[in-house]
Amino acid sequence: MKQYIYASSAETARALILHLINLISEEPRKIFNIAFSGGSTPALMFDLWANEYSVVTPWDRIRIWWVDERCVRPENSDSNYGMMRMLLLDIVPIPESNIFRIEGESNPEEEAVRYSGLAKKYMQQQSSGMPAFDIVLLGAGNDGHTSSIFQGQEHLLISPNVYEVSCNPHNAQKRIALTGQSIINAGRVIFFIMGKDKADVVAEICMSGDTCPAAYVAHHANKVELFLDEAAAVKLQDK
Numbered sequence: 001m002k003q004y005i006y007a008s009s010a011e012t013a014r015a016l017i018l019h020l021i022n023l024i025s026e027e028p029r030k031i032f033n034i035a036f037s038g039g040s041t042p043a044l045m046f047d048l049w050a051n052e053y054s055v056v057t058p059w060d061r062i063r064i065w066w067v068d069e070r071c072v073r074p075e076n077s078d079s080n081y082g083m084m085r086m087l088l089l090d091i092v093p094i095p096e097s098n099i100f101r102i103e104g105e106s107n108p109e110e111e112a113v114r115y116s117g118l119a120k121k122y123m124q125q126q127s128s129g130m131p132a133f134d135i136v137l138l139g140a141g142n143d144g145h146t147s148s149i150f151q152g153q154e155h156l157l158i159s160p161n162v163y164e165v166s167c168n169p170h171n172a173q174k175r176i177a178l179t180g181q182s183i184i185n186a187g188r189v190i191f192f193i194m195g196k197d198k199a200d201v202v203a204e205i206c207m208s209g210d211t212c213p214a215a216y217v218a219h220h221a222n223k224v225e226l227f228l229d230e231a232a233a234v235k236l237q238d239k
């Protein structure tokens with residue numbers, strides 16, 4: 001796992017945006033299927049991307065997918081789609097046909113099946129039958145979850161389905177979550193984690209066994225990179 005550590009959250013976000021742009025630019029004939037996580041961490045990245053790097057981004061070659069979504073309507077403040085739409089997608093010239101929203105307002109079980117089928121339709125499938133996302137961008141909760149795979153729901157790490165319904169144990173909110181095997185099958189997994197309250201989960205990802213969902217996918221995925229600010233990485237630097 002390659003670690004990229006920066007002093008501030010803005011520097012970390014900018015470095016990640018440029019890394020993504022470089023990866024896409026290195027293969028000028030390829031369309032990239034990228035799955036984005038939600039939560040609060042990506043907000044700064046989306047804002048900076050829209051306002052500082054839009055003109056150097058080949059938006060026509062990026063398909064936007066979601067790692068997970070809360071089972072709420074798009075206009076709900078919890079919506080991962082709603083946040084990305086407001087901060088990035090409504091501002092940059094990305095074709096609407098490149099945006100593949102999880103319908104949080106739909107029946108969760110039906111939507112997990114629908115969205116799994118959509119991913120399989122648009123992406124080459126591995127021998128496992130899993131679609132191969134080019135890049136999966138993950139956050140991590142300080143409880144060790146990633147995507148919306150929480151402690152106690154580890155069956156989602158080995159599910160043969162692309163997306164499944166999960167439940168946030170902190171508020172019983174249903175979610176649609178990219179499963180562990182789908183994440184592990186991605187060409188590249190990038191964790192984007194910032195803040196001192198994430199120092200323990202970052203240490204767990206980098207220095208433990210498969211002790212939480214975030215550590216599990218980090219240890220089993222093909223190519224894993226971590227973009228961290230110094231606050232989140234503080235327990236790594238002590239070693």
Ligand code: 6PG
Nearest residue numbers: 037038039040041139140141147
């Ligand atoms: C979500 C995310 C989730 C997130 C972590 C970190 O829908 O909440 O996909 O996996 O990445 O919970 O969230 P923060 O960035 O808010 O700390």
